[in-house]
Amino acid sequence: MPEALLELKDVHVRYGVIEAVRGINLTVGESEVVTLIGGNGAGKTTTLRAISMVHGPSRGEILFRGEDITSLRSDEVVSRGIIHVPEGRHIFPSMSVAENIEMGAFQRKKTSRKELNEDVDRVFMLFPRMKERRKQAGGTLSGGEQQMLAIGRALMAKPKLLMLDEPSMGLAPQVVETVFGVVETINSEGIPVLLIEQNAQMALQAASRGYVIETGEIVLEDKAQSLLGNDRVRKAYLGEE
Amino acid sequence: MASTTGTAATSADLRSHLDRNYPRLSQRLPDAVVAPSNIAWRGWRRLGYFRYLIAAALMGVIPWLMDNDYFPILQGGYGINVLFTTGYWILLTLGLSVVVGLAGLLDLGYVAFFMLGAYTTALMTDSGSPDQFHIVEWPTWTVLPFAVIVAMIAGFVLGVPTLRLRGDYLAIVTLGFHEIVRQSANNLTITNGSRGIAQIPSPEINLPFWQLDFGLDAEYYWWFLLIPAILLAVMMIRHLDNSRVGRYWAAIREDEVAASAMGVPVTKMKVLAFVIGASVSGVAGWIYAIKFGYIAPNSFPLLQSILVLCAVVIGGLGSIAGAVLGAILVTTLPEVVRELSGGEEIFGFDIESGRIAIFGVLLIIVMIYRPGGLLAAKRRRTELQEAGAADNVVTAEDPHAHIKTRDADLWDERKKGND
Numbered sequence: 001m002p003e004a005l006l007e008l009k010d011v012h013v014r015y016g017v018i019e020a021v022r023g024i025n026l027t028v029g030e031s032e033v034v035t036l037i038g039g040n041g042a043g044k045t046t047t048l049r050a051i052s053m054v055h056g057p058s059r060g061e062i063l064f065r066g067e068d069i070t071s072l073r074s075d076e077v078v079s080r081g082i083i084h085v086p087e088g089r090h091i092f093p094s095m096s097v098a099e100n101i102e103m104g105a106f107q108r109k110k111t112s113r114k115e116l117n118e119d120v121d122r123v124f125m126l127f128p129r130m131k132e133r134r135k136q137a138g139g140t141l142s143g144g145e146q147q148m149l150a151i152g153r154a155l156m157a158k159p160k161l162l163m164l165d166e167p168s169m170g171l172a173p174q175v176v177e178t179v180f181g182v183v184e185t186i187n188s189e190g191i192p193v194l195l196i197e198q199n200a201q202m203a204l205q206a207a208s209r210g211y212v213i214e215t216g217e218i219v220l221e222d223k224a225q226s227l228l229g230n231d232r233v234r235k236a237y238l239g240e241e
Numbered sequence: 242m243a244s245t246t247g248t249a250a251t252s253a254d255l256r257s258h259l260d261r262n263y264p265r266l267s268q269r270l271p272d273a274v275v276a277p278s279n280i281a282w283r284g285w286r287r288l289g290y291f292r293y294l295i296a297a298a299l300m301g302v303i304p305w306l307m308d309n310d311y312f313p314i315l316q317g318g319y320g321i322n323v324l325f326t327t328g329y330w331i332l333l334t335l336g337l338s339v340v341v342g343l344a345g346l347l348d349l350g351y352v353a354f355f356m357l358g359a360y361t362t363a364l365m366t367d368s369g370s371p372d373q374f375h376i377v378e379w380p381t382w383t384v385l386p387f388a389v390i391v392a393m394i395a396g397f398v399l400g401v402p403t404l405r406l407r408g409d410y411l412a413i414v415t416l417g418f419h420e421i422v423r424q425s426a427n428n429l430t431i432t433n434g435s436r437g438i439a440q441i442p443s444p445e446i447n448l449p450f451w452q453l454d455f456g457l458d459a460e461y462y463w464w465f466l467l468i469p470a471i472l473l474a475v476m477m478i479r480h481l482d483n484s485r486v487g488r489y490w491a492a493i494r495e496d497e498v499a500a501s502a503m504g505v506p507v508t509k510m511k512v513l514a515f516v517i518g519a520s521v522s523g524v525a526g527w528i529y530a531i532k533f534g535y536i537a538p539n540s541f542p543l544l545q546s547i548l549v550l551c552a553v554v555i556g557g558l559g560s561i562a563g564a565v566l567g568a569i570l571v572t573t574l575p576e577v578v579r580e581l582s583g584g585e586e587i588f589g590f591d592i593e594s595g596r597i598a599i600f601g602v603l604l605i606i607v608m609i610y611r612p613g614g615l616l617a618a619k620r621r622r623t624e625l626q627e628a629g630a631a632d633n634v635v636t637a638e639d640p641h642a643h644i645k646t647r648d649a650d651l652w653d654e655r656k657k658g659n660d
Contacts, residue, residue: 054501078504090499092492103492106485107504150499157504 004063005030005192006051006082006161011060013043013050020046022216023060028161028194033187035195035203035224037237038213044196045087047213048163051194052084053077064161079107081160087169087196089146091153093139097130100138100149104156123152126185144175151182155191162186163194168202180206200237204228212237255279293472300468304461314580321460323576325532328467329525330568334552335474335561336521341550342559342618343482344514345494346404347412350419352546354519357395358388358526359536360426363438366531373438374431381444385527392523393516395422400515404508407497419546427538437537441530455531463532470528474521475561481517482559490514544597551600555607557614566616574599 004027013021021043028034038044049055051062053074062070069077078084083104092100101123105116124131127148133141138149147167154162164183168176176199183206187193197203204210204224212220212233220227227233256275259267267275285292303324307315314320337351363369365387367378403414426432443456444466455462481487489510492500501507530536552571557563575596607615 052502054498073506074501075504075506078502084502086498086502090496090502092495092499094495095491099488103488103503106488106492153503 004028005032005065006194007061007063008047008051009061009063011047011050011057011062013046013055014058015046015055019058020216021050021057024213024216024218026211026218028192031187031190031192032209033183033193033195033207035197035207035210036213037197037200037203037210037233039198039237041215042213043216044213045165046216048084048165048194048196051077051163052082054084075107078157081158082163083154083157083159083161084163085150085154085165085167087165089143089150091138091141091146091149094137096135097138097141097149098134101130101134101153101156104153107157119156119158123155126155126182127152144171144178147171147175147179148182151179151186155186159191161192161194163196165196166198167195168197168199176202198237200233201228204233255282258282293476297468297472300471301465304464318460321464323573325460325463325467327569327572328464328471329529329532330549330552330572331471331565332467332474332521332525332528333549334556334564334568334571335471335478336518336525337549337553338556338559338561338564339478339481339521340514340518341553342557342564343478343487343494344490344511346511346514347408348415348515348518349412349550350415350417350422350546351518351522351549352541352543353415353419353422354392354395355522355526355529356422356426356536356538356541358392358523359530359541360432360438360526361388361391361523362527362530363441363536364431366442368441369433369438370440373433381442381531385524388527388530389520389523392519392526396515396517396519397512400512401508404511404515416543416546419541419543423538423541423543432538435538437535437540439535441534441536443531443534456534463528466528470524474524477517477521478561486510486513548597548600551604555600555604555614557617560614560616560618563614563616563618567614570603571600574603 006026006028008024008026011021011024011026012019024043024047026034026036026047036044036047046055050057051069053069053072053076057070060070061068064077064080064082067080069080069082072080092103095103098120101120102116105111105119108116124134129145130149130152133145138146141149151162151164151167167179167183171179180202183193183195195203195207204227207224210220210222210224210227211218212227220230220232222230228238255278256267256272259270259275288295304321307320307324309315315323333351333355336354337348340346340348340351362381362384364374364376365379365384366381367375369375399415399418403411403418406414427435432438443454445455446453453462455466482490489500489505492503492505493507493510497507533540548571552567553564554567555570556565556567578596578599611617
């Protein structure tokens with residue numbers, strides 16, 4: 001296993017009296033794609049929200065490059081380079097595509113306009129569709145395009161770790177393939193990705209390692225290839241008998 | 242948005258400006274009208290800050306314009322009083338427009354800040370009877386920054402604990418805040434309870450070359466006091482809206498989750514909106530207190546908070562022109578109704594006392610036909626039109642395409658109905 005960039009140690013998250021995540025241990029190494037798969041309500045999104053400190057953990061440590069980030073605010077976590085693409089895309093509907101993408105660079109305070117424009121161009125290169133539609137309001141894009149936009153926006157923040165929450169949700173199979181293709185492209189540039197998915201098949205194909213989460217606990221952890229071959233995973237998540 | 246890639250390059254053309262902001266109007270206007278206006282429009286835009294001076298001059302001549310024989314009713318003190326009322330209402334709607342329109346926080350207790358500004362003024366000047374409690378007895382002018390600061394502190398104090406709440410809950414808390422402030426003023430000894438504080442001194446100008454007592458001289462001096470306040474507020478809000486902070490607010494308003502995922506310090510920015518909104522109403526409170534010279538808890542009913550919100554919504558959330566128009570409507574319409582009704586009754590109801598009801602009707606009509614408000618902000622319009630619209634192919638050549646094709650199904654249905 002490569003050296004850990006992100007490390008969760010015995011992380012618990014509660015919503016009031018309910019403990020949604022119960023003692024998770026998870027690592028993401030430099031330039032890895034790691035996936036966390038599990039059913040509805042297993043605690044996948046909760047884990048991500050804990051890492052980005054939108055809803056922090058009640059117990060346990062989250063180390064990013066050796067620093068404990070559990071005492072930080074969500075905007076401070078973002079400025080460390082942990083960029084969270086929330087579930088359901090969450091683009092800014094009335095801002096134009098270009099403005100949405102610019103929003104991603106908001107915490108990079110000392111960046112020159114020129115540098116920023118170069119980064120915007122890079123995103124447009126990755127998503128030519130976005131360039132065509134740069135003046136269009138974000139809310140008028142299709143679901144797949146909105147997902148691309150959300151990822152493109154996240155890239156503007158120069159992520160040290162990109163966390164994607166169910167990027168395939170509600171998308172047509174063909175679009176899902178494009179999205180996962182993008183994940184691979186991003187990773188090939190050396191950006192580590194933590195990918196949360198219900199679509200276990202696609203996620204495990206894209207990832208190098210995987211974790212399976214059930215009712216708030218990690219039940220399996222292995223190389224993605226071996227998980228694809230694991231009986232339990234095949235039955236529970238890949239719909240095979 | 243000035244900083245947007247792509248749009249800035251074309252902004253010096255009236256046609257493209259209209260296309261972007263008023264597409265339907267633009268379609269109706271022929272080139273013969275737009276082309277000549279373009280020259281004047283470009284010139285106007287090139288004036289920069291001089292535009293505020295021109296606006297000040299135009300606002301300055303209003304008292305003289307009102308003094309004409311065609312509308313005798315506007316002559317004398319009555320017209321000037323309505324003008325003044327409209328003026329401080331414009332300040333209130335501008336301030337609330339930052340909170341509700343830009344940051345998207347539903348504040349039902351905005352007038353509490355106005356009230357705090359007014360009471361600060363009363364308690365820091367030589368008001369009321371000699372034995373009445375004063376914090377200090379300072380000149381009226383000196384007190385202005387304190388009225389603003391107290392309102393801002395109140396905005397901060399209310400904001401920090403409550404701005405984690407959303408939507409309806411925030412509305413209820415702010416509504417409660419208004420009542421807390423009002424009932425405190427009603428029951429405290431230093432505020433003289435429900436009797437209020439009288440004889441708040443008017444400001445005086447005592448320069449070697451210019452002497453003026455606002456209390457004695459012509460009424461329209463009060464209006465002149467409002468002009469710089471209004472223009473400064475407009476300038477501040479325009480700059481904020483076009484800055485990083487404005488973009489933060491837009492992001493929070495549109496999608497709080499995404500905003501925080503992008504690193505926007507959500508709570509901080511919301512508190513900032515509260516504080517800035519409160520600062521404007523602090524100025525309004527100061528002017529109100531020294532103009533009327535008397536304030537009491539009953540001068541600041543809950544209805545006023547709701548009417549200010551009503552004015553902002555009718556005018557157009559997040560739109561400066563809309564806020565101004567809303568204030569004008571809310572202050573002048575009741576006067577018009579009062580004038581037209583002449584004390585008559587319908588079904589035993591006194592029309593005059595029911596004049597607030599017209600805002601209910603107006604609000605419903607505006608919400609049905611112009612949901613973004615009478616002068617809707619561009620951004621708000623697109624927010625309201627935002628819908629699925631998944632498979633509409635929109636080309637860059639057609640600037641109104643995103644509006645025309647926004648909700649394909651609805652659009653098609655409507656067309657079918659017409660055919």
